[in-house]
Amino acid sequence: MNRTTAYATSSGLALTKQPVAPAPQACAEMPAPVVRDLRDRGGRSPHALLFGPRDLVVITGLPGSGKSTLMRRAVRGPRIDSQDTRDRWDRRMPRFLPYGLYRPFVRLAHYAGLRSALRSGEGVVVHDCGTQAWVRGWLAREARRRDGILHLLLLDVDPDEALAGQRERGRGVSRYAFRRHRTANTRLLRAVTEGTLPAGCTSAILLDRAAADTLRRIAFTG
Template identity: 75%
Template sequence: MNRTTAYATTTGLALPEQPAAQAREACGPVPSPVLRDLRDRGGRSPHALLFGPRDLVVVTGLPGSGKSTLMRRTVKAARIDSQDTRDRFDRLVPGFLPYAVYRPLVRLAHYVGLRRALRRGKGVVVHDCGTQAWVRAWLAREARRRGGKLHVLLLDVTPQQALEGQRERGRGVSRFAFRRHRGVAARLLRRVEKGDLPSGCGSAVLLDRDAADTLRRIGFTG
Protein backbone atom coordinates (compact mmCIF):
# COMPACT_ATOMS: atom_id res chain seq x y z
CA MET A 1 0.00 0.00 0.00
CA ASN A 2 1.22 3.45 -0.83
CA ARG A 3 1.13 5.30 2.48
CA THR A 4 1.60 8.78 1.07
CA THR A 5 -1.52 8.90 -1.06
CA ALA A 6 -5.19 8.08 -0.73
CA TYR A 7 -7.08 6.02 -3.23
CA ALA A 8 -10.61 4.74 -3.66
CA THR A 9 -12.00 1.71 -5.45
CA THR A 10 -15.34 -0.02 -5.33
CA THR A 11 -14.04 -2.24 -2.55
CA GLY A 12 -11.87 -0.05 -0.35
CA LEU A 13 -10.57 3.38 0.58
CA ALA A 14 -7.12 3.68 2.16
CA LEU A 15 -6.32 6.88 4.02
CA PRO A 16 -2.70 8.05 4.13
CA GLU A 17 -0.60 7.18 7.13
CA GLN A 18 1.91 9.72 8.37
CA PRO A 19 5.30 8.07 9.04
CA ALA A 20 6.37 8.31 12.67
CA ALA A 21 9.57 10.19 11.83
CA GLN A 22 7.62 12.82 9.92
CA ALA A 23 5.08 13.16 12.72
CA ARG A 24 7.85 13.95 15.18
CA GLU A 25 9.59 16.44 12.91
CA ALA A 26 8.24 19.70 14.31
CA CYS A 27 9.90 21.89 11.67
CA GLY A 28 9.13 19.66 8.69
CA PRO A 29 6.30 20.12 6.20
CA VAL A 30 2.82 19.37 7.54
CA PRO A 31 0.68 17.36 5.08
CA SER A 32 -2.68 18.89 4.18
CA PRO A 33 -5.71 17.12 5.65
CA VAL A 34 -7.52 14.71 3.34
CA LEU A 35 -11.27 15.02 2.71
CA ARG A 36 -13.22 12.16 1.15
CA ASP A 37 -16.90 12.76 0.40
CA LEU A 38 -18.67 9.43 -0.10
CA ARG A 39 -22.19 10.84 -0.12
CA ASP A 40 -24.64 10.59 -3.02
CA ARG A 41 -22.95 7.62 -4.64
CA GLY A 42 -26.05 5.45 -4.74
CA GLY A 43 -24.43 2.50 -2.95
CA ARG A 44 -21.28 2.59 -5.12
CA SER A 45 -19.05 3.78 -2.29
CA PRO A 46 -16.13 1.71 -0.89
CA HIS A 47 -16.78 -1.43 1.13
CA ALA A 48 -13.84 -0.76 3.48
CA LEU A 49 -12.00 2.12 5.13
CA LEU A 50 -8.41 1.36 6.10
CA PHE A 51 -6.12 3.45 8.27
CA GLY A 52 -2.53 3.31 9.52
CA PRO A 53 -1.65 0.94 12.39
CA ARG A 54 -1.10 3.79 14.88
CA ASP A 55 -4.08 5.88 13.78
CA LEU A 56 -7.22 6.73 15.74
CA VAL A 57 -10.69 7.06 14.23
CA VAL A 58 -13.73 8.86 15.66
CA VAL A 59 -17.22 8.18 14.33
CA THR A 60 -19.49 11.17 14.85
CA GLY A 61 -23.00 12.27 13.91
CA LEU A 62 -26.44 12.98 15.33
CA PRO A 63 -27.95 10.68 17.98
CA GLY A 64 -29.76 8.00 16.00
CA SER A 65 -27.61 8.46 12.88
CA GLY A 66 -26.31 4.88 13.15
CA LYS A 67 -22.87 5.29 14.72
CA SER A 68 -23.10 2.31 17.07
CA THR A 69 -24.73 0.13 14.42
CA LEU A 70 -21.98 0.97 11.95
CA MET A 71 -19.21 0.27 14.45
CA ARG A 72 -20.65 -3.06 15.58
CA ARG A 73 -20.98 -4.25 12.00
CA THR A 74 -17.66 -3.07 10.58
CA VAL A 75 -15.04 -2.78 13.33
CA LYS A 76 -13.18 -5.98 14.15
CA ALA A 77 -10.28 -4.16 15.83
CA ALA A 78 -10.54 -2.30 19.13
CA ARG A 79 -13.64 -0.15 19.39
CA ILE A 80 -14.78 2.06 22.25
CA ASP A 81 -18.49 2.87 22.15
CA SER A 82 -20.27 4.64 25.00
CA GLN A 83 -23.42 2.77 24.00
CA ASP A 84 -21.71 -0.55 24.81
CA THR A 85 -20.80 0.84 28.23
CA ARG A 86 -24.37 1.96 28.87
CA ASP A 87 -25.72 -1.43 27.81
CA ARG A 88 -23.46 -3.13 30.35
CA PHE A 89 -24.72 -0.87 33.13
CA ASP A 90 -28.34 -1.34 32.03
CA ARG A 91 -27.96 -5.09 32.58
CA LEU A 92 -26.61 -4.54 36.10
CA VAL A 93 -28.72 -1.76 37.63
CA PRO A 94 -32.35 -2.20 38.77
CA GLY A 95 -34.86 -1.49 36.01
CA PHE A 96 -36.64 1.19 38.03
CA LEU A 97 -33.49 3.32 38.31
CA PRO A 98 -33.52 6.25 35.81
CA TYR A 99 -30.53 6.49 33.50
CA ALA A 100 -29.88 10.05 34.70
CA VAL A 101 -28.92 8.64 38.10
CA TYR A 102 -26.09 6.43 36.87
CA ARG A 103 -25.12 8.41 33.74
CA PRO A 104 -21.98 9.85 35.45
CA LEU A 105 -20.78 6.31 36.18
CA VAL A 106 -21.37 5.29 32.57
CA ARG A 107 -19.33 8.24 31.31
CA LEU A 108 -16.54 7.59 33.78
CA ALA A 109 -16.36 3.91 32.79
CA HIS A 110 -16.38 4.89 29.11
CA TYR A 111 -13.40 7.23 29.44
CA VAL A 112 -11.50 4.79 31.66
CA GLY A 113 -11.99 2.13 28.98
CA LEU A 114 -10.90 4.57 26.28
CA ARG A 115 -7.73 5.47 28.17
CA ARG A 116 -6.94 1.79 28.65
CA ALA A 117 -7.41 1.08 24.93
CA LEU A 118 -5.21 4.02 23.92
CA ARG A 119 -2.37 2.83 26.15
CA ARG A 120 -2.08 -0.33 24.06
CA GLY A 121 -0.72 1.79 21.20
CA LYS A 122 -2.81 0.17 18.47
CA GLY A 123 -5.52 1.57 16.22
CA VAL A 124 -8.84 2.30 17.93
CA VAL A 125 -12.25 3.33 16.60
CA VAL A 126 -14.10 5.61 19.03
CA HIS A 127 -17.76 6.61 19.22
CA ASP A 128 -17.97 10.41 19.41
CA CYS A 129 -21.18 11.95 20.71
CA GLY A 130 -20.32 15.14 18.82
CA THR A 131 -20.70 17.66 21.61
CA GLN A 132 -17.49 16.70 23.43
CA ALA A 133 -14.85 18.51 21.36
CA TRP A 134 -12.30 17.95 24.14
CA VAL A 135 -12.42 14.22 23.39
CA ARG A 136 -11.30 14.81 19.79
CA ALA A 137 -8.54 17.10 21.09
CA TRP A 138 -7.41 14.35 23.47
CA LEU A 139 -7.39 11.79 20.68
CA ALA A 140 -5.50 14.15 18.36
CA ARG A 141 -2.76 14.59 20.99
CA GLU A 142 -2.58 10.84 21.54
CA ALA A 143 -2.36 10.19 17.79
CA ARG A 144 0.53 12.67 17.45
CA ARG A 145 2.29 11.16 20.46
CA ARG A 146 2.23 7.67 18.95
CA GLY A 147 3.22 8.92 15.47
CA GLY A 148 -0.17 8.35 13.88
CA LYS A 149 -3.11 10.48 12.81
CA LEU A 150 -6.64 11.21 13.90
CA HIS A 151 -9.41 10.60 11.37
CA VAL A 152 -13.06 11.67 11.54
CA LEU A 153 -15.93 9.68 10.03
CA LEU A 154 -18.96 11.96 9.91
CA LEU A 155 -22.41 10.43 9.33
CA ASP A 156 -24.47 13.06 7.53
CA VAL A 157 -28.14 12.18 7.98
CA THR A 158 -31.21 14.39 8.20
CA PRO A 159 -32.75 15.15 11.60
CA GLN A 160 -35.77 13.10 10.51
CA GLN A 161 -33.55 10.08 9.79
CA ALA A 162 -31.84 10.50 13.15
CA LEU A 163 -35.14 10.69 15.03
CA GLU A 164 -36.36 7.59 13.22
CA GLY A 165 -33.14 5.84 14.24
CA GLN A 166 -33.82 6.78 17.87
CA ARG A 167 -37.34 5.38 17.64
CA GLU A 168 -36.07 2.14 16.10
CA ARG A 169 -33.65 1.54 18.96
CA GLY A 170 -36.27 2.58 21.52
CA ARG A 171 -33.97 5.13 23.10
CA GLY A 172 -33.75 8.83 22.41
CA VAL A 173 -32.52 12.12 23.78
CA SER A 174 -34.46 15.13 25.01
CA ARG A 175 -35.55 17.84 22.59
CA PHE A 176 -33.10 20.25 24.20
CA ALA A 177 -30.22 17.79 23.86
CA PHE A 178 -31.18 17.00 20.26
CA ARG A 179 -31.25 20.70 19.33
CA ARG A 180 -27.80 21.06 20.84
CA HIS A 181 -26.52 18.08 18.88
CA ARG A 182 -28.08 19.44 15.69
CA GLY A 183 -26.27 22.77 16.10
CA VAL A 184 -22.91 21.17 16.84
CA ALA A 185 -23.24 18.64 14.00
CA ALA A 186 -24.29 21.30 11.49
CA ARG A 187 -21.31 23.51 12.35
CA LEU A 188 -18.90 20.59 12.14
CA LEU A 189 -20.33 19.50 8.80
CA ARG A 190 -20.02 23.01 7.33
CA ARG A 191 -16.39 23.19 8.48
CA VAL A 192 -15.49 19.80 7.08
CA GLU A 193 -17.18 20.48 3.73
CA LYS A 194 -14.95 23.55 3.38
CA GLY A 195 -11.88 21.49 4.19
CA ASP A 196 -11.53 23.11 7.61
CA LEU A 197 -11.01 19.98 9.67
CA PRO A 198 -10.87 20.00 13.49
CA SER A 199 -7.43 20.68 14.87
CA GLY A 200 -5.15 17.66 14.70
CA CYS A 201 -7.23 15.70 12.19
CA GLY A 202 -5.43 14.09 9.29
CA SER A 203 -8.55 13.26 7.32
CA ALA A 204 -12.33 13.32 7.31
CA VAL A 205 -14.75 10.99 5.52
CA LEU A 206 -18.34 12.10 4.90
CA LEU A 207 -20.93 9.31 4.83
CA ASP A 208 -24.63 9.37 4.11
CA ARG A 209 -26.90 6.47 5.06
CA ASP A 210 -26.28 4.58 1.79
CA ALA A 211 -22.50 4.88 2.11
CA ALA A 212 -22.63 3.75 5.73
CA ASP A 213 -24.79 0.74 4.81
CA THR A 214 -22.33 -0.21 2.05
CA LEU A 215 -19.36 -0.33 4.42
CA ARG A 216 -18.33 -3.77 5.59
CA ARG A 217 -15.04 -3.01 7.31
CA ILE A 218 -13.33 -0.19 9.19
CA GLY A 219 -9.83 -1.30 10.08
CA PHE A 220 -6.13 -0.67 10.30
CA THR A 221 -3.20 -1.81 8.18
CA GLY A 222 -0.18 -3.63 9.52
Protein backbone atom coordinates in the same frame (compact mmCIF):
# COMPACT_ATOMS: atom_id res chain seq x y z
CA MET B 1 7.30 4.65 9.22
CA ASN B 2 3.60 4.44 9.92
CA ARG B 3 1.53 4.92 6.76
CA THR B 4 -2.14 5.70 6.71
CA THR B 5 -4.65 4.39 4.22
CA ALA B 6 -7.66 6.62 4.47
CA TYR B 7 -9.67 5.32 1.53
CA ALA B 8 -10.15 1.98 -0.14
CA THR B 9 -11.97 0.59 -3.14
CA SER B 10 -14.90 -1.78 -2.85
CA SER B 11 -12.42 -4.65 -3.11
CA GLY B 12 -10.38 -3.32 -0.21
CA LEU B 13 -7.36 -2.17 -2.20
CA ALA B 14 -5.73 1.02 -0.93
CA LEU B 15 -5.75 4.01 -3.26
CA THR B 16 -3.89 6.62 -1.24
CA LYS B 17 -1.35 6.70 1.56
CA GLN B 18 -0.12 9.61 3.62
CA PRO B 19 3.25 9.41 5.37
CA VAL B 20 3.50 10.67 8.93
CA ALA B 21 6.38 12.99 9.66
CA PRO B 22 8.90 11.96 12.34
CA ALA B 23 8.13 13.56 15.70
CA PRO B 24 10.71 16.41 15.50
CA GLN B 25 9.28 17.49 12.12
CA ALA B 26 5.61 16.87 12.86
CA CYS B 27 4.59 20.50 13.32
CA ALA B 28 6.19 21.65 10.09
CA GLU B 29 5.56 18.71 7.79
CA MET B 30 2.28 17.04 8.76
CA PRO B 31 0.26 16.00 5.70
CA ALA B 32 -2.24 18.52 4.41
CA PRO B 33 -5.82 17.85 5.57
CA VAL B 34 -7.81 15.66 3.18
CA VAL B 35 -11.62 15.52 2.90
CA ARG B 36 -13.27 12.68 0.98
CA ASP B 37 -16.97 12.99 0.26
CA LEU B 38 -18.67 9.61 -0.24
CA ARG B 39 -22.20 11.01 -0.18
CA ASP B 40 -24.72 10.89 -3.02
CA ARG B 41 -23.15 7.87 -4.72
CA GLY B 42 -26.25 5.71 -4.65
CA GLY B 43 -24.49 2.82 -2.94
CA ARG B 44 -21.48 2.92 -5.31
CA SER B 45 -19.09 3.74 -2.49
CA PRO B 46 -16.28 1.71 -0.86
CA HIS B 47 -17.00 -1.48 1.02
CA ALA B 48 -13.84 -1.02 3.11
CA LEU B 49 -11.86 1.78 4.75
CA LEU B 50 -8.34 0.96 5.89
CA PHE B 51 -6.14 2.98 8.24
CA GLY B 52 -2.59 2.80 9.55
CA PRO B 53 -1.76 0.46 12.46
CA ARG B 54 -1.42 3.30 14.99
CA ASP B 55 -4.10 5.61 13.64
CA LEU B 56 -7.21 6.70 15.53
CA VAL B 57 -10.65 6.98 13.93
CA VAL B 58 -13.51 9.04 15.36
CA ILE B 59 -17.05 8.30 14.15
CA THR B 60 -19.42 11.19 14.78
CA GLY B 61 -22.96 12.21 13.84
CA LEU B 62 -26.40 12.89 15.30
CA PRO B 63 -27.89 10.56 17.92
CA GLY B 64 -29.78 7.93 15.94
CA SER B 65 -27.70 8.40 12.80
CA GLY B 66 -26.34 4.84 12.98
CA LYS B 67 -22.87 5.24 14.53
CA SER B 68 -23.14 2.27 16.88
CA THR B 69 -24.76 0.11 14.20
CA LEU B 70 -21.93 0.91 11.79
CA MET B 71 -19.28 0.18 14.42
CA ARG B 72 -20.77 -3.18 15.41
CA ARG B 73 -21.08 -4.28 11.78
CA ALA B 74 -17.90 -2.95 10.20
CA VAL B 75 -15.10 -2.35 12.69
CA ARG B 76 -12.37 -4.98 12.68
CA GLY B 77 -10.20 -4.24 15.66
CA PRO B 78 -10.51 -2.29 18.91
CA ARG B 79 -13.61 -0.09 19.18
CA ILE B 80 -14.80 2.09 22.03
CA ASP B 81 -18.50 2.93 21.91
CA SER B 82 -20.20 4.78 24.77
CA GLN B 83 -23.41 2.93 23.87
CA ASP B 84 -21.75 -0.40 24.69
CA THR B 85 -20.76 0.98 28.10
CA ARG B 86 -24.27 2.20 28.78
CA ASP B 87 -25.76 -1.14 27.75
CA ARG B 88 -23.48 -2.98 30.19
CA TRP B 89 -24.52 -0.69 33.04
CA ASP B 90 -28.20 -0.89 32.09
CA ARG B 91 -28.08 -4.68 32.41
CA ARG B 92 -26.70 -4.40 35.93
CA MET B 93 -28.94 -1.64 37.27
CA PRO B 94 -32.49 -2.16 38.61
CA ARG B 95 -35.05 -1.28 35.96
CA PHE B 96 -36.74 1.28 38.19
CA LEU B 97 -33.52 3.31 38.51
CA PRO B 98 -33.45 6.28 36.08
CA TYR B 99 -30.44 6.41 33.78
CA GLY B 100 -29.74 10.00 34.83
CA LEU B 101 -28.76 8.83 38.32
CA TYR B 102 -25.89 6.65 37.14
CA ARG B 103 -24.98 8.49 33.91
CA PRO B 104 -21.83 10.05 35.47
CA PHE B 105 -20.53 6.57 36.34
CA VAL B 106 -21.23 5.36 32.80
CA ARG B 107 -19.22 8.24 31.40
CA LEU B 108 -16.34 7.58 33.77
CA ALA B 109 -16.34 3.91 32.77
CA HIS B 110 -16.42 4.87 29.07
CA TYR B 111 -13.44 7.21 29.34
CA ALA B 112 -11.54 4.71 31.48
CA GLY B 113 -12.07 2.10 28.76
CA LEU B 114 -10.93 4.59 26.12
CA ARG B 115 -7.80 5.42 28.09
CA SER B 116 -6.96 1.73 28.43
CA ALA B 117 -7.48 1.13 24.69
CA LEU B 118 -5.25 4.07 23.78
CA ARG B 119 -2.46 2.85 26.02
CA SER B 120 -2.23 -0.33 23.94
CA GLY B 121 -0.77 1.68 21.06
CA GLU B 122 -3.04 -0.09 18.55
CA GLY B 123 -5.43 1.55 16.13
CA VAL B 124 -8.81 2.31 17.74
CA VAL B 125 -12.23 3.37 16.42
CA VAL B 126 -14.02 5.70 18.83
CA HIS B 127 -17.66 6.74 19.04
CA ASP B 128 -18.05 10.52 19.44
CA CYS B 129 -21.37 12.27 19.99
CA GLY B 130 -19.98 15.48 18.48
CA THR B 131 -20.57 17.79 21.44
CA GLN B 132 -17.42 16.92 23.40
CA ALA B 133 -14.67 18.71 21.48
CA TRP B 134 -12.18 18.00 24.28
CA VAL B 135 -12.38 14.28 23.44
CA ARG B 136 -11.16 14.94 19.89
CA GLY B 137 -8.40 17.11 21.35
CA TRP B 138 -7.36 14.22 23.59
CA LEU B 139 -7.35 11.82 20.64
CA ALA B 140 -5.39 14.26 18.49
CA ARG B 141 -2.66 14.50 21.14
CA GLU B 142 -2.58 10.72 21.50
CA ALA B 143 -2.32 10.28 17.70
CA ARG B 144 0.68 12.61 17.59
CA ARG B 145 2.30 10.91 20.57
CA ARG B 146 2.10 7.47 18.94
CA ASP B 147 3.20 8.78 15.51
CA GLY B 148 -0.25 8.11 14.05
CA ILE B 149 -3.00 10.12 12.43
CA LEU B 150 -6.46 11.14 13.63
CA HIS B 151 -9.28 10.57 11.13
CA LEU B 152 -12.88 11.73 11.28
CA LEU B 153 -15.80 9.72 9.87
CA LEU B 154 -18.83 12.00 9.80
CA LEU B 155 -22.30 10.55 9.24
CA ASP B 156 -24.44 13.14 7.48
CA VAL B 157 -27.99 12.02 8.24
CA ASP B 158 -31.12 14.16 8.09
CA PRO B 159 -32.37 15.13 11.60
CA ASP B 160 -35.78 13.54 10.94
CA GLU B 161 -34.05 10.31 9.93
CA ALA B 162 -31.91 10.44 13.07
CA LEU B 163 -35.01 10.91 15.23
CA ALA B 164 -36.60 7.93 13.48
CA GLY B 165 -33.46 5.95 14.30
CA GLN B 166 -33.85 6.85 17.96
CA ARG B 167 -37.47 5.71 17.95
CA GLU B 168 -36.48 2.46 16.23
CA ARG B 169 -33.95 1.58 18.92
CA GLY B 170 -36.42 2.62 21.63
CA ARG B 171 -34.05 5.12 23.19
CA GLY B 172 -33.57 8.80 22.52
CA VAL B 173 -32.21 12.03 23.92
CA SER B 174 -34.16 15.03 25.16
CA ARG B 175 -35.21 17.80 22.78
CA TYR B 176 -32.69 20.11 24.41
CA ALA B 177 -29.88 17.58 24.04
CA PHE B 178 -30.82 16.86 20.43
CA ARG B 179 -30.75 20.59 19.61
CA ARG B 180 -27.25 20.79 21.09
CA HIS B 181 -26.14 17.79 19.05
CA ARG B 182 -27.75 19.20 15.92
CA THR B 183 -26.08 22.61 16.34
CA ALA B 184 -22.66 21.04 16.93
CA ASN B 185 -23.10 18.58 14.06
CA THR B 186 -24.24 21.27 11.62
CA ARG B 187 -21.26 23.44 12.51
CA LEU B 188 -18.84 20.54 12.12
CA LEU B 189 -20.39 19.38 8.83
CA ARG B 190 -20.21 22.88 7.36
CA ALA B 191 -16.57 23.29 8.37
CA VAL B 192 -15.52 19.89 7.01
CA THR B 193 -17.41 20.44 3.74
CA GLU B 194 -15.47 23.69 3.32
CA GLY B 195 -12.20 21.86 3.97
CA THR B 196 -11.62 22.98 7.56
CA LEU B 197 -11.02 20.02 9.85
CA PRO B 198 -11.09 20.02 13.67
CA ALA B 199 -7.73 20.72 15.28
CA GLY B 200 -5.50 17.66 15.09
CA CYS B 201 -7.51 15.83 12.40
CA THR B 202 -5.65 15.04 9.19
CA SER B 203 -8.46 13.45 7.19
CA ALA B 204 -12.25 13.41 7.16
CA ILE B 205 -14.64 11.11 5.31
CA LEU B 206 -18.25 12.17 4.79
CA LEU B 207 -20.84 9.38 4.70
CA ASP B 208 -24.56 9.50 4.06
CA ARG B 209 -26.82 6.63 5.10
CA ALA B 210 -26.35 4.80 1.78
CA ALA B 211 -22.55 5.00 2.04
CA ALA B 212 -22.64 3.84 5.66
CA ASP B 213 -24.89 0.90 4.76
CA THR B 214 -22.52 -0.10 1.94
CA LEU B 215 -19.48 -0.06 4.23
CA ARG B 216 -18.62 -3.54 5.49
CA ARG B 217 -15.12 -3.19 6.89
CA ILE B 218 -13.25 -0.55 8.88
CA ALA B 219 -9.83 -1.92 9.76
CA PHE B 220 -6.20 -1.17 10.46
CA THR B 221 -3.28 -2.36 8.35
CA GLY B 222 -0.10 -3.92 9.62
